[in-house]
Amino acid sequence: MLIAAQVREAAKDVAIASKDEHIARRDERIERLEKLVAAFKQVAFGRKSEKTDPDQFDLALEDLETAMAAIHAEDEADTPAGNSIAKPRIINRGSLPKHLPRVEEVIEPESLICACGGCLHSIGEDVSERLDVIPAQFRVIVTRRPKYACRTCTDGVVQAPAPARLIQAGLPTEATIAHVLVSKYADHLPLYRQAQIMSRQGIDLDRSTLADWVGRAAYELRPVFDALIADLKRSSKLFMDETRAPVLDPGSRKTKTGYFWALARDDRPWGGGAPPGVAFTYAPGRGGIHAERILKGFSGILQVDGYAGYNRLIAPERIGPDIRLAYCWAHARRKLVEITGNGSAPIAEDGIKRIGKLYRIEAELRGLGPEARLEGRLERSALLVADMHAWLIHNRARVATKSPLGEALAYLAKYWDGLKLFLNDGRIEIDNNSVERTIRPIALNRKNVLFAGHDAAAENWATIASLIKTCKFNAVDPLAYLTATLTAIVNGHRQSCIDELLPWNYSGRTNG
Template sequence: MLSAADLPDDIAALKAMLVASEARNLRKDDRIERLEKLVAAFRQAAFGRKSEKSDPDQFELALEDLETAIAVVHAEEAADVPATKRTSRPRAANRGSLPKHLPRTEEVIEPESLTCVCGGCLHCIGEDVSERLDIVPAQFRVIVTRRPKYACRSCTDGVVQAPAPARLIPGGLPTEATIAHVMVSKYADHLPLYRQTQIYSRQGVDLDRSTLADWVGRAAFELRPVFDALIANLKRSTKLFMDETRAPVLDPGRRKTKTGYFWALARDDRPWGGDDPPGVAFTYAPGRGGGYAERILDGFGGILQVDGYAGYNRLIAPDRAGPEIRLAYCWAHARRKLVEITRTGSAPIAEEGVKRIGELYRIEAEIWGSDPAARLTARQERSAPIVAEMEVWLAHHRARVASKSPLGEALKYIAKYWDGLCLFLTNGRVELDSNAVERTIRPIALNRKNALFAGHDAGAENWAVIASLIETCKLNAVDPHAWLAKTLKEIAEGHPQSQIADLLPWNYLVNV
């Protein structure tokens, strides 16, 4: 840091130093601006459609590095400012908030002396309070259970001893909370078991991956009735979402992987103020045929909101037995097909289509959370005229655009699913898209990336069971670890099977 003695007396030299300083600051400003533009570009790409980005996780890593680089530049700026001139005003940044439930450890920093320069005693007139987030690394502990034995000295009627507490794994090392931690780390935080063993070994706890796998497998078996209750509860609804995603599974006989699928069945009535809690159930199937969807939905009747996958047509076949199912389709998928065309060059027709669909979404944003009747009224008054105009627009351009062109294919897609796209105009419980279920599938895709594949069909089924319960916890703002620890303990203690529905995640906060 320069002092007055360090400055040159020569005016020309002083001017040269000033120009160099300004140039250095200009380069720093340019660097900040360039980095911030890169961050904005990466964010735009990261929130695009999956097929529009090469690797979403790589984008997140790049974002972290860019934001770190910006922080370095800001730190350099702060270091160049003399301490006497620094202000206490914090830099504008989202630093998060510190929840009230976190334990507080207070430290009071007193002045070196409470004696005034005049010789009198200083008294407190106020204080400045600041809070910082501190982390104590996870610590293992050993719970030692002692069960004393008692006998009578006057007779030989036997020995008295308290019964051993129930355990999920009889004679095993872990508590139910430990098993819950392993499951949440794997299925919510996407940390494979072999990496968990590496973390534990750093604290001197040596556990084989196979041991953790045994814990998870036993817990999955015990949780299966809860999963069955979850999917049964969802199918009693009259409005659900459905989607599917790939699930690579190891095929040892052929020394390669085969492609299975996770089918997601979801409920989210919050947009129209429904009383049923949100939830999602994943089911593993070895294929993507519509027959698997039909089997999963056995007993369900009502509206099913899906994308345009042809396999769902089996659900509305005239000869299908069971309750009637009506398919509502997804405007987001229709919009994406038009957006793809706008990114290849000038496409005024596609751009107009995107704009028309955008008007529908603006209306939906305004009526989110209203009851079905209010939503239906708003849609009839505001959305129906837009849709009617779009139907005319669609027919007009389909007659003039080559059917095999990208635009022709996009318009054909919209026309093909038109009736299902318009179902939201006659039912206030129907959404504009199926994004609710697509969001629930994202964690499955992350786990698939980290684990590469499931080791067996049975492993994929266990994966589906545990992921369903964890994601349902998250949808209901329930801590998955707390719910799993409590639920596994209650199961170990013999929770009645007839009351298994009481253990569903949305009942946790009520029962705590």
């Protein structure tokens, strides 16, 4: 008996030791993964974010977080209910918006008869909600048009006219075409991948067929895009930026570099009444002549980065509407941040702190009207900007012109008048980040499909992406909007009323 007890005790000790070892290994793995996640986030969102695109780290972070979830699931599966050995996880489980349809299911006990023989009665209930999905399902719309004729005369056959279609004698409804557009230009699914997805439901379509749908839709949507860019240029304050667009060069197996120019309006930070919007325009180059062509007819404040091509817009010999350039403090700060990444740089760090104070003031003024913003800037920011100008002059005299710091300070000095313009007008933002954020989806799509097939494809890209991004700006579902807009166009919507088809005039807004 004594020996048996000792064996049981030893086995118990081994089990406890094994359990402790398992917990230690699990904690070590979790700690290692958490450190990796923290390191990725630091690189993506920390001080060096000025020269790092967070999108580059999304896939890696997803894989790391998936690995952590798998470890937690394994740990929970090995732990008896009520005996949790894992520390509670802080996790965002999401929320379920009220506009989603609810399907109620009531789960009753197997019996409503009590053990004593009496009847059970309800004293309350527990309610839980889970997110469910019905996978995308294709269907066939069968249109029948009966023919009628009179038995007593020969006046002919009566039949309802065939409904108009975007693709004459083609397979897709306008909703199907809108789905293809949103999948390609909003969800970054190239057409060949969409064809593969459709094939899983037995729908055999070539990529070229989908491309034909997209091209015809882009053609029909072009007047809406023209109305969008015309509406934006009637504003007195816009943002502008550009991003590369690799395009396949016909006749060679190489790509050439074109550019998407983004013209954006976002008056929300100062409570402006004009709806936000963005229009992308493709151009074969980056020269200022393209910006001038795109902006023809615009007069007012244009907020840009420090690209020299914009100087053409304010050249003394220029004849045309008056344009004032407001420059971007984020780009000025970026020059200083790059220097601090290479070691100790007290002057650059001081400059970053000074700019940070301006940003903190702007955060407090965001959402106020232009008059209140201007008053707050004159009271709080004007002195900081004047002091920074004196700091700039003093340090430029001490630093070698050709050094990285000298070049960063020269950049500040070159664009100083445009940088301080936000002190003269409450509508001006402190930076150009609004338009840079609008370009990010274009950049993601560019990485996903490598390049546009040719200049015309890039122009179609710009047209459709402009409408989709403007939908998102205005809390409009792009799929519903494009479906309704293509249907209206097919049914003969008047060109004189084309403004009615702009995204912000669409009635089916989402909850944002």
